[in-house]
Amino acid sequence: MHNFYFWPDIPATLADIRRVLRSGGRLVVTSLAVDRPVPACFGLSIYRVPTITDAMAYLYAAGFVDIDVVRRPDLPAIVWVTAAAA
DSSP states (O other), X not given: OOOGGGOSXXXXXXXXXXXXXXXXXXXXXXXXXXXXXXXXXXXTTTOOOOOHHHHHHHHHHHTEEEEEEEEETTEEEEEEEXXXXX
16 A cells, blocks of 8 residues: 555566456555645655556556546545456
8 A cells, every 4th residue: 555656667566466466356556646736745756656647557558457546535645546457
């Protein structure tokens, strides 16, 4: 949870997760959303937060499908991204 932006190579890590996740399995990633104001405690010089568009592209490239982005109005700076293994 909230470690997506610390992965040294997001596409490679997602590809590895997809490799070990059985077909139909689901992945849920929580992340900051850079399209909304990010709380000051999450310095963007430390947290490499991908855009939602980039995160979805990484997931598709890794072989995930049925990608969905969920937001809660009470937590606008956080998103939950869900995806299924093809």
